[in-house]
Amino acid sequence: MQKIMVIEDDTAIQEELALLLENEGYTPLVVTNFTDILGQAVLERPDLILLDIGLPGRDGFSLCAALRKAVSAPIIFVTSRDAGVDEVRALSLGGDDYITKPYSVPVLLARIKAVLRRSSGEPEPADTLEAGGLRLSLTKGVVSANGKTAELTRNELQILACLMAHTGQIVSRADLIDALWDNQIYIDDNTLSVNMTRLRGKLAEIGLPDAIKTRRGMGYQL
Amino acid sequence: MTLREFLSDRLGRIALWLVCIALAALFLFAAGTQPGVLALLMLALFLVFVTVQAADFLRQRARLLELEAILEGLDRKYLFAECVPPPKSLYERRLFDLTRRAGRAMAGAVSDAQAQQRKYREYVEQWVHEIKAPITAARLICRDLDGETRRKLTAELAQIEAHIERALFYARAENPEQDCLLRQIDMGKVAAQAIENHRSLLIQSGVQVVTEELDCTVYTDEKWAVFILGQLLQNAARYRGTAPVIILSTKPLGKQTQLIVHDNGIGIPAHELPRVFDRGFTGSNGRNRGGSTGMGLYLCKKLAGFLELGLEIASEEGKGTTVTLTFPTKENLTKL
Numbered sequence: 005m006q007k008i009m010v011i012e013d014d015t016a017i018q019e020e021l022a023l024l025l026e027n028e029g030y031t032p033l034v035v036t037n038f039t040d041i042l043g044q045a046v047l048e049r050p051d052l053i054l055l056d057i058g059l060p061g062r063d064g065f066s067l068c069a070a071l072r073k074a075v076s077a078p079i080i081f082v083t084s085r086d087a088g089v090d091e092v093r094a095l096s097l098g099g100d101d102y103i104t105k106p107y108s109v110p111v112l113l114a115r116i117k118a119v120l121r122r123s124s125g126e127p128e129p130a131d132t133l134e135a136g137g138l139r140l141s142l143t144k145g146v147v148s149a150n151g152k153t154a155e156l157t158r159n160e161l162q163i164l165a166c167l168m169a170h171t172g173q174i175v176s177r178a179d180l181i182d183a184l185w186d187n188q189i190y191i192d193d194n195t196l197s198v199n200m201t202r203l204r205g206k207l208a209e210i211g212l213p214d215a216i217k218t219r220r221g222m223g224y225q226l
Numbered sequence: 227m228t229l230r231e232f233l234s235d236r237l238g239r240i241a242l243w244l245v246c247i248a249l250a251a252l253f254l255f256a257a258g259t260q261p262g263v264l265a266l267l268m269l270a271l272f273l274v275f276v277t278v279q280a281a282d283f284l285r286q287r288a289r290l291l292e293l294e295a296i297l298e299g300l301d302r303k304y305l306f307a308e309c310v311p312p313p314k315s316l317y318e319r320r321l322f323d324l325t326r327r328a329g330r331a332m333a334g335a336v337s338d339a340q341a342q343q344r345k346y347r348e349y350v351e352q353w354v355h356e357i358k359a360p361i362t363a364a365r366l367i368c369r370d371l372d373g374e375t376r377r378k379l380t381a382e383l384a385q386i387e388a389h390i391e392r393a394l395f396y397a398r399a400e401n402p403e404q405d406c407l408l409r410q411i412d413m414g415k416v417a418a419q420a421i422e423n424h425r426s427l428l429i430q431s432g433v434q435v436v437t438e439e440l441d442c443t444v445y446t447d448e449k450w451a452v453f454i455l456g457q458l459l460q461n462a463a464r465y466r467g468t469a470p471v472i473i474l475s476t477k478p479l480g481k482q483t484q485l486i487v488h489d490n491g492i493g494i495p496a497h498e499l500p501r502v503f504d505r506g507f508t509g510s511n512g513r514n515r516g517g518s519t520g521m522g523l524y525l526c527k528k529l530a531g532f533l534e535l536g537l538e539i540a541s542e543e544g545k546g547t548t549v550t551l552t553f554p555t556k557e558n559l560t561k562l
Contacts, residue, residue: 020366190435
């Protein structure tokens with residue numbers, strides 16, 4: 005499990021962030037004693053550091069420079085300072101990313117994932133998803149089953165990918181729209197219905213007409 | 227100062243002189259002075275008088291022009307009395323002294339007011355950064371709630387953030403050069419960021435956002451551009467019609483790039499259109515729907531002015547509104 009060091013002086017955020025990271029399968033390491041952060045970092049060897057700028061005693065910029073020399077972990081600045089100069093300064097001091105508060109949780113998690121992937125040299129996530137007898141190629145935008153294939157549009161691809169990532173679970177329409185917005189597809193409820201109908205049509209063509217079930221009043225299920 | 231003004235100012239003096247001369251002439255004539263000598267004397271006196279007056283006129287005019295030029299060249303005009311060479315005559319010197327004392331009192335008051343305003347601005351900025359910590363915590367806590375409540379609360383938090391953001395940019399707009407960073411940025415990134423910032427409002431409003439041809443770059447400040455676009459998106463979502471659609475697209479205009487934000491909302495009445503960028507103007511739409519501050523577009527205009535962005539709005543009631551942002555080319559930017 006990857007260790008993430010949280011350097012943040014707001015206790016409510018400390019707690020919630022630790023909980024969030026734990027739920028996402030990381031080991032959070034919350035700094036509560038701000039006098040010797042450097043020593044703690046060297047001792048614990050985290051895989052990633054989330055660093056606030058406004059800290060008691062020492063500001064995040066100088067801390068970042070010091071951490072850079074002491075440990076190899078990537079550093080993500082998480083701060084409420086959103087002036088452009090702060091961001092430039094943070095990145096030039098060796099920060100790997102810069103997120104401004106208040107952040108949305110999915111954005112924070114996505115950035116953490118991206119930085120960790122970059123630093124550990126892990127390959128990009130798998131290109132194909134498999135579930136319920138379907139095989140979906142994300143880069144080619146092609147779904148196949150029973151030896152037959154169908155090409156999907158960008159919207160259909162993202163809808164299917166979202167359902168396949170949550171196989172067996174009910175995904176509500178609102179969650180689906182949310183997931184699509186994450187991928188810069190900004191659709192409304194009606195467009196979702198249209199895309200869903202088309203997607204089902206294509207799945208029917210390759211012999212799986214009932215792959216996506218409608219759970220009335222709740223959402224969809226693969 | 228014209229000659230006429232000068233003469234009318236000295237009317238009393240000239241009249242007194244004429245009367246004195248006339249009396250003197252009468253007296254000399256009665257005493258038996260020859261008319262020829264008298265005429266010569268009068269001419270000589272007249273010439274002396276005119277020469278003195280003319281010299282006075284020229285000197286005063288030159289001095290006034292000089293003072294005028296000094297005032298013109300001053301950045302802070304209330305420091306005028308400090309920058310002027312002291313006059314020679316006693317009376318003028320005393321007058322200048324008085325003006326200078328008044329000016330000093332004024333300069334003190336002005337610098338006090340400026341210091342106070344700066345402190346206020348600093349406090350607002352600091353406050354904004356502090357309030358973001360509890361909002362961040364609230365967002366994280368929201369995650370534990372079930373779907374519908376979470377969505378509603380997240381939307382409310384987003385509203386709070388939007389208000390705070392406006393306050394921050396209002397404070398910043400006073401001294402824009404302090405955190406404006408003009409550089410080459412990606413239009414698609416600006417659009418994605420602005421949409422992301424207001425996603426709860428846009429999703430809750432059931433808006434479909436269409437982005438077209440945004441893969442180009444412009445020279446501007448990214449945060450400010452995101453803020454301006456965010457205000458436009460909020461307006462489009464707030465004043466939406468049925469089946470709302472917002473279309474973001476770009477179009478080249480010569481060497482410049484235009485970003486066009488089009489919606490199919492309720493539109494703005496033609497007679498209100500010229501005033502939408504006025505501070506505090508809410509219009510009939512704002513009054514009917516409530517929740518309008520009249521600050522969004524005012525701030526957009528103000529920030530756009532500093533970024534040298536063209537900002538135009540066109541609208542038809544019941545059909546929709548189109549806002550066009552014209553980004554300057556790198557060569558045209560004077561502040562880069």
